[in-house]
Amino acid sequence: MSQIDRNSGILHAQETFTADQRRQYQEKFLSEVVAHAYSAGTPLRASMESRGLAPDSIRTIEDLKKLPITKKKDLSEAQKAQPPFGGFLTVPISDLARIHQSPGPIYDPVGKVNDYWRWKTALYSVGFRSGDIVINTFAYHLTPAGHMFEEGMTELGAVVIPTGVGNTEAQADILKSLGVTGYIGTPSFLMAILKKAEDMGVISNVNLQVAFLAAEMLPESMRKRFFDDYGIIGRQAYGTADVGCVSYECPQLSGMHIHHDVIVEIVDPETGAVLPEGSVGEVVVTCNNRIYPLVRFGTGDLSCVTTDECACGRKAPRLTRILGRADQVTKVKGMFVHPSQVQRVIDTFPEIVRGRLLVERLQDQDLMTLEVEMKEELAPSLKTSIENSIKETLKLKGAVRKLPTDTLKEGFRIIEDIRKWD
Numbered sequence: 001m002s003q004i005d006r007n008s009g010i011l012h013a014q015e016t017f018t019a020d021q022r023r024q025y026q027e028k029f030l031s032e033v034v035a036h037a038y039s040a041g042t043p044l045r046a047s048m049e050s051r052g053l054a055p056d057s058i059r060t061i062e063d064l065k066k067l068p069i070t071k072k073k074d075l076s077e078a079q080k081a082q083p084p085f086g087g088f089l090t091v092p093i094s095d096l097a098r099i100h101q102s103p104g105p106i107y108d109p110v111g112k113v114n115d116y117w118r119w120k121t122a123l124y125s126v127g128f129r130s131g132d133i134v135i136n137t138f139a140y141h142l143t144p145a146g147h148m149f150e151e152g153m154t155e156l157g158a159v160v161i162p163t164g165v166g167n168t169e170a171q172a173d174i175l176k177s178l179g180v181t182g183y184i185g186t187p188s189f190l191m192a193i194l195k196k197a198e199d200m201g202v203i204s205n206v207n208l209q210v211a212f213l214a215a216e217m218l219p220e221s222m223r224k225r226f227f228d229d230y231g232i233i234g235r236q237a238y239g240t241a242d243v244g245c246v247s248y249e250c251p252q253l254s255g256m257h258i259h260h261d262v263i264v265e266i267v268d269p270e271t272g273a274v275l276p277e278g279s280v281g282e283v284v285v286t287c288n289n290r291i292y293p294l295v296r297f298g299t300g301d302l303s304c305v306t307t308d309e310c311a312c313g314r315k316a317p318r319l320t321r322i323l324g325r326a327d328q329v330t331k332v333k334g335m336f337v338h339p340s341q342v343q344r345v346i347d348t349f350p351e352i353v354r355g356r357l358l359v360e361r362l363q364d365q366d367l368m369t370l371e372v373e374m375k376e377e378l379a380p381s382l383k384t385s386i387e388n389s390i391k392e393t394l395k396l397k398g399a400v401r402k403l404p405t406d407t408l409k410e411g412f413r414i415i416e417d418i419r420k421w422d
């Protein structure tokens with residue numbers, strides 16, 4: 001297995017569609033999905049009727065603007081009001097393969113179709129191939145993660161070991177005993193397994209070559225360590241429990257190509273207005289799924305789309321990366337502060353390992369401090385440069401403070417707002 005080419009090849013012709021071909025393909029399924037949801041009487045029908053829209057009023061991607069955005073919160077409320085699926089399901093429940101539950105709580109139906117969540121294309125693009133032996137460390141209970149990746153792997157022709165998360169010693173043992181070549185899970189758990197394999201003295205018998213990393217931030221320094229220290233290609237993808245795969249990296253690591261069966265709009269999280277290419281906003285998706293058609297589903301995640309050419313040959317636009325949650329947008333001294341802006345400041349300085357913006361209120365004044373973990377001491381000149389960058393990017397004054405290493409734990413909020421208003 002050591003000679004496998006994990007960098008070239010493209011799985012689907014649709015991935016190389018020109019912009020025109022892609023639009024034609026997507027507008028065809030858009031019309032069909034909308035017409036289907038309308039005739040099945042999902043909540044989309046009521047919202048279209050209240051706006052005086054017939055199914056043929058939604059023919060182009062621009063027409064989507066006429067429809068409301070359904071947020072996670074709306075879905076959760078609809079499911080409570082009309083259990084179990086809020087009226088969005090267009091087939092009898094008995095026709096489903098499985099039902100999952102994701103935070104909200106939201107029930108997620110899985111139709112009886114191959115690769116329902118569309119992960120196969122993504123798994124190929126990140127480097128998996130037929131014949132790979134893969135540990136899937138995502139959970140298989142209630143949450144859809146474990147099953148959705150397993151289905152994609154099965155479609156691709158890989159062998160899956162459903163290890164779930166935890167028990168690094170058993171995982172390291174499986175890597176060694178079964179000649180495992182691939183990993184699915186979070187970056188931090190992969191690192192934990194590799195460290196355990198080192199402690200157990202079995203790392204030289206481990207043949208891991210490729211890792212599909214999701215569900216948490218992947219620092220570039222960590223990706224580099226996977227490759228330099230362990231020879232593992234680590235690539236990311238993005239999706240949600242509600243809609244499955246949205247986008248995925250390619251060997252160029254220049255963002256995540258949007259899946260051909262997903263229409264992505266980037267909208268202003270406050271107003272819902274569609275933003276021009278290159279703007280940071282909330283990712284809103286419409287998928288080619290007639291069983292559970294979610295039209296204009298607001299993911300709550302912030303990103304940015306680029307249509308710049310990619311050297312891999314795929315022509316699909318890319319999400320640059322996920323920049324935080326839309327609901328983390330906050331107002332300081334009357335100005336909106338986006339997590340992406342904070343991240344932009346942090347990314348400007350290679351000396352910063354990670355950081356967050358602390359927003360406090362002292363004597364009726366908003367106070368911002370960028371708290372950073374550093375590779376080195378925070379020299380006065382560097383401190384001034386960072387403060388200037390904050391002022392330039394956020395249009396607000398902010399201080400900088402160095403934190404001891406490892407103060408910020410996994411999953412920390414990039415904007416920590418501790419203001420009290422009572």
Ligand SMILES: [Zn+2]
Pocket residue numbers: 250251252257310311312313314
């Ligand atoms: Zn590419």
